[in-house]
Amino acid sequence: MVNQILVFPILFPLLSAITMLFFRRSVAIQRIISILSSFLLLAAAGWLLAAVISGGMLTVQVGGWRAPFGITLAADLLSAVMVAASALIGLTTVLYSLATIDRERERFFYYPLLQFLMMGINGAFLTGDVFNLYVWFEVMLISSFVLLVLGGTPVQLEGAIKYVTINLLSSSVFLAAAGILYGMAGTLNMADLARITPHLPQQNLLTVVSVLFMITFGVKAAVFPLFFWLPASYHTPPVAVSAIFAGLLTKVGVYALIRFFTTIFSHEAVFIDEVLLAASALTMLSGVLGAAAQYDFRRLLSFHIISQIGYMIFGLALHSPLAIAGALFYIVHNIIAKTNLFYISGIVERITGTYDLKKAGGVYAGHPVIGMLFLIPALALAGIPPLSGFWAKFVIIKAGFQAGEYAVTGIALLVGLLTLFSMMKIWNEAFLKDLPQPQVEGNRYETMGFGRRLLFFSPVVVLGLVTVLLGVFFEPVFRLAETAAAQLLDTQAYITPVLGRVK
Amino acid sequence: MYSIILATASRYLLLLLQMFSLFLLFRGHNEPGGGFVGGLVAAAAYALYFIANGIAEAEKLLQIDPFYLIAAGLLLAVSSTMPSLAAGMNVMTGIWFDTGTALFGKVGTPLLFDTGVYFLVLGVTLEIIFSLAEGDLQ
Numbered sequence: 001m002v003n004q005i006l007v008f009p010i011l012f013p014l015l016s017a018i019t020m021l022f023f024r025r026s027v028a029i030q031r032i033i034s035i036l037s038s039f040l041l042l043a044a045a046g047w048l049l050a051a052v053i054s055g056g057m058l059t060v061q062v063g064g065w066r067a068p069f070g071i072t073l074a075a076d077l078l079s080a081v082m083v084a085a086s087a088l089i090g091l092t093t094v095l096y097s098l099a100t101i102d103r104e105r106e107r108f109f110y111y112p113l114l115q116f117l118m119m120g121i122n123g124a125f126l127t128g129d130v131f132n133l134y135v136w137f138e139v140m141l142i143s144s145f146v147l148l149v150l151g152g153t154p155v156q157l158e159g160a161i162k163y164v165t166i167n168l169l170s171s172s173v174f175l176a177a178a179g180i181l182y183g184m185a186g187t188l189n190m191a192d193l194a195r196i197t198p199h200l201p202q203q204n205l206l207t208v209v210s211v212l213f214m215i216t217f218g219v220k221a222a223v224f225p226l227f228f229w230l231p232a233s234y235h236t237p238p239v240a241v242s243a244i245f246a247g248l249l250t251k252v253g254v255y256a257l258i259r260f261f262t263t264i265f266s267h268e269a270v271f272i273d274e275v276l277l278a279a280s281a282l283t284m285l286s287g288v289l290g291a292a293a294q295y296d297f298r299r300l301l302s303f304h305i306i307s308q309i310g311y312m313i314f315g316l317a318l319h320s321p322l323a324i325a326g327a328l329f330y331i332v333h334n335i336i337a338k339t340n341l342f343y344i345s346g347i348v349e350r351i352t353g354t355y356d357l358k359k360a361g362g363v364y365a366g367h368p369v370i371g372m373l374f375l376i377p378a379l380a381l382a383g384i385p386p387l388s389g390f391w392a393k394f395v396i397i398k399a400g401f402q403a404g405e406y407a408v409t410g411i412a413l414l415v416g417l418l419t420l421f422s423m424m425k426i427w428n429e430a431f432l433k434d435l436p437q438p439q440v441e442g443n444r445y446e447t448m449g450f451g452r453r454l455l456f457f458s459p460v461v462v463l464g465l466v467t468v469l470l471g472v473f474f475e476p477v478f479r480l481a482e483t484a485a486a487q488l489l490d491t492q493a494y495i496t497p498v499l500g501r502v503k
Numbered sequence: 504m505y506s507i508i509l510a511t512a513s514r515y516l517l518l519l520l521q522m523f524s525l526f527l528l529f530r531g532h533n534e535p536g537g538g539f540v541g542g543l544v545a546a547a548a549y550a551l552y553f554i555a556n557g558i559a560e561a562e563k564l565l566q567i568d569p570f571y572l573i574a575a576g577l578l579l580a581v582s583s584t585m586p587s588l589a590a591g592m593n594v595m596t597g598i599w600f601d602t603g604t605a606l607f608g609k610v611g612t613p614l615l616f617d618t619g620v621y622f623l624v625l626g627v628t629l630e631i632i633f634s635l636a637e638g639d640l641q
Contacts, residue, residue, distance in 0.1 A: 007584075007594045014581060021574035064587075064596040 002051055006060045006073050008044035009083050009122040012037055013090075017115035027106045031098055034111045038091040041118065045080075045087035052080040053480070057487070057497045059128065067128075067498050068189035074128035074498055077484035078328060082125045082255055085335045088466070089247045090118045092459035096343055097240040099448075099455035105150050105238065113150070117143035117244070124252050128498055130178050130188040130264075133256065137174070137220070141167050144249060147241045148233060159233030166229040170219035177212035184209070191498035193264045194491045210265045210272055217260065221253030223313055224282035227306045231290065234305070235298035235355070239346030242298055246305055247339030251331055254312045261316060262324065262488040276317035281408045284310030284415040291422045297345040297355040297430065300422065301338070304381065307415055308334050314412060315396050318403045324485035326395030329478055333380065333388040333470060340377040340463035344370070347456065348430050350445040357426060362435035371431050373457075376464040378427065380471070382420035388470035391478065506555065513555035520548035528621050529614075538617035542624025549625075550632050558636040569633060572626030580619025583612040 016037030023029040052058060052075055060073040075083070094114065101110055120140025127133050145167075149160045182188050184205060185196050200206055215226070222230040230250070234242050261272055287307025294300035312334070315327025345355065347370060352360040364371040380387035383394075393416055400409030448456065470477055487493050524545035531537025553561035587596040599611035 004588060004591070004594060007588070011581075011584070018574060018577045018581060021577070022571065024570065061593050062595050064593040 002055065003058050003060050005044065005048050005051060006058050006075050006126060009041060009048065009087065010073075010119055010126065012041045012044060013115040013119040013122070016040075017112040017119070020112045020115070021109075024109070027103070030106070030111045034094045034115070035098075037115060038087075038094045041122075042084075042087040042091050045084040048075060049080045049084045052077055057494070059497050067500070068187045068192035071132050072128035072189055072191070072498050073126050074191070074494070075126055076487050076494060077480065078255070078258070078488060079125045081328070081332060081480070081484065082251070083122050085332050086118065086121050086125070086248050088463075089244060089335060089339050090114075092339070092343070092462060093240055093244040093247075095455050096243065096346070096459045099452045100240050100346060101238055102151075108150055110147070110150060113143050113147050114244070117147065121248050121252055125255060128190045130181065130190060130193070132188075134171070134174055134178055137252070138171065140249070140252065141171070144245065148237050148245075150237070150241075153236075156236045159236035162229045163233040166219055166226075170216045170226075173212055173219075174216040177209050177216060180205070180212070181209050189498070190259070190264055191495045194266070195495050195499070197264065206265075207271060210260070211275070213260050213265075214257070214272065214275065217253045217256045218279070219253070221250050221257060221309055221313070222283075222306050223253075223279050223309060224286050224306075227283065227287070227309075230306060231294075231299055231302040234302040235296060239298070239342060239349065243339045243342035243346070246301065246342050247335045250305055250309055251335055254309060254316075254327075254331060257313065258316055258324070258327065258488065262319075263491060263494050266489070266491055273317045273319050276313055277405065277408055280310045280313035280317050281411045282310075283307065283313060284411055288415045288418040288422065292418065292425075295357045295429075297348060297357055297360070297426065298342065300357070300426065301341050301345060304419065304422065305338060307419065308338065308381070310415070311393065311396055311412060314408060315399065318396075318399050318405065320399055320403060321482065321485050321489060322395065322402065323399035324488060325478065325481040326392065326399055328481040328484050329388075330392040330396060332477075332481075333392045333467070336463050336466050336470070337377040337380045337389060340460055340467065341374075341381065343460045343463070344374045344377070347445075347460070348374075350448075350456075352430070352435060353444070357429035359436060360430040361433040362431075364431040365434070371427075373460050373464055374427070374431065376467055378423040379420075380467045382423050383416045384420070386471045386474075388467050388474070391471060391474045395478070505557075509555040513552045517548045517552050520551070521545055524548065524621075528617060531617055532613055538620030539624055541617075542621040543628065545621070545625045546628035546632070549629055553632065553636065558633065562633065565629070569626045569629035572622050573630065574626075576619045576621065576623030576626055578619070579622060580616050583615035583619065586612055 016033050020030045020033050023033070048058070057074065057076045061067055062071045062073060064070070097110065097114065117140060120136050120143055123136035124133055124140060127136055145160065145164055148163060149156055178188060181193070184200060184202060185193055187193060187196065197206060219226045234245055261276070265272065284307045287303050287305070287310060291300050291303035291307065294303060312327045312330050315323045315330060348360060348363055349355050351363055351367065354360050376387065380389035383389045393412070397409055397412055400412060524541040527536035527544060528538055528541035531541065549561055549565065552564065584595045586598050588594050590598065597611050597613050599609045601609050
């Protein structure tokens with residue numbers, strides 16, 4: 001049964017994490033299992049994507065209990081694409097971790113935790129049930145809590161307190177909203193909700209619930225004004241952890257927003273869209289302005305995560321097929337480019353010994369190739385053609401003009417310019433200018449062996465290549481995004497495969 | 504403080520409580536009980552033994568690091584999804600075999616899952632108790 005491949009992206013990370021627990025004394029075996037499982041996950045995700053493209057939406061009724069009574073797993077094109085992107089990031093992060101994570105963290109279950117995190121993320125993308133989504137969020141968050149504090153340095157703990165507190169708060173809002181929704185609709189199956197919610201008598205209360213969901217996912221996605229936890233925590237853990245958080249965690253929030261406000265609450269569009277539109281403009285602006293003041297490499301990138309989230313929310317708020325397709329393309333582009341930038345910040349730190357841009361410098365003179373590798377995702381993020389970011393911004397802005405939202409579209413253009421300014425700041429400070437103080441003895445980059453260096457650079461090269469390819473082969477990729485957007489806007493296309501009957 | 508009454512009693516109680524925990528595990532599918540409660544009762548039995556005889560004795564009795572009980576429990580629980588997957592059914596569908604005997608009745612994958620939970624709970628509880636006890640000694 002081809003449908004059952006749907007569970008592999010959840011099952012593989014889980015099984016490999018459990019297997020690693022048996023080898024807790026042997027880090028070498030854990031590393032091998034991590035690599036194998038990440039490749040398997042990527043293969044399964046690719047298979048899933050291919051199956052969804054060729055055969056349409058896949059569903060699994062877990063335990064054989066029919067929807068809406070049991071738990072449904074469902075993969076439409078959006079879910080399949082997200083799983084594929086996250087599998088790619090998972091693989092590159094494992095490779096990067098092999099080169100960078102210290103022995104102490106490795107011994108304290110770093111690799112199993114990474115797999116549990118992947119399981120949570122994939123589960124969130126694949127579930128077709130609101131309460132189940134809550135559970136996957138928790139799986140993901142608990143793994144991320146531990147990854148964030150692993151090592152226990154004071155700065156990590158300080159960041160983690162903010163991160164954990166705000167996320168627990170948002171989880172409780174999620175739970176409350178799910179409870180109210182269940183009380184009203186009598187079901188939490190997403191397809192069933194999509195069928196029932198338009199006919200519920202208490203439409204006002206439904207608006208309240210949808211705002212609650214917007215708040216909880218807004219926190220996870222770091223939407224204005226709920227973003228302050230992100231730049232406070234993302235620069236504290238090891239860079240591999242920062243990278244996978246930056247690439248995937250906020251995007252799960254964006255995914256949930258898209259899922260809720262297209263599939264489930266689509267009829268609510270008018271009211272929510274206005275709120276989302278205002279939030280997206282402020283998110284873009286506050287992120288990029290916050291970044292302008294930063295001189296810590298990773299903090300600067302963290303603020304850019306926020307401004308980029310703004311573009312995705314902008315696409316969702318416009319709610320036209322073109323805008324949603326643009327938002328989907330933007331998510332994929334951003335997952336790849338942003339993670340890559342974090343990887344490169346780790347490389348720069350290895351070479352110059354610091355994340356502080358004022359103290360760093362001279363990377364381009366000593367290592368011109370690394371400079372080129374940085375420019376690919378940096379220029380993609382700023383939206384320079386022909387890289388993926390240009391197309392992503394182009395489509396969103398075109399959709400903005402089509403919808404007549406000139407003010408917010410103007411902000412989006414301005415933010416693109418400021419992003420370029422930010423990237424050039426990094427380029428000038430870390431790459432172009434001379435190293436202010438000559439390197440002290442014991443450079444941790446020069447002492448790396450060839451194998452480690454290969455693991456260190458392969459993720460950057462692979463993701464850079466994907467960024468270029470996404471730009472060059474924009475046409476077919478975007479057609480895929482358009483199909484996914486059409487699926488999202490046609491609720492019946494989601495309801496029928498899950499519930500198995502048309503009503 | 505060593506009490507000979509408690510130490511002697513705990514040996515018999517250990518056996519009794521373990522039997523009771525297995526009883527709870529097996530009746531769990533249709534009546535109150537199950538892997539979680541069973542695991543807790545089994546852990547309580549070891550905790551009692553440890554209070555009476557000290558941590559070293561309890562660890563010697565258990566022989567295995569509780570951490571591996573956690574891993575084994577997880578693996579057992581997850582493996583209960585495999586038969587349905589292999590049979591091409593919806594994942595986690597319960598598969599039952601009628602043994603035909605009055606003692607065992609029907610045995611199926613949910614029992615496998617419950618056994619996994621049993622070991623998981625036992626392992627987690629013992630891991631916590633042993634870590635606390637070791638922290639206390641230092």
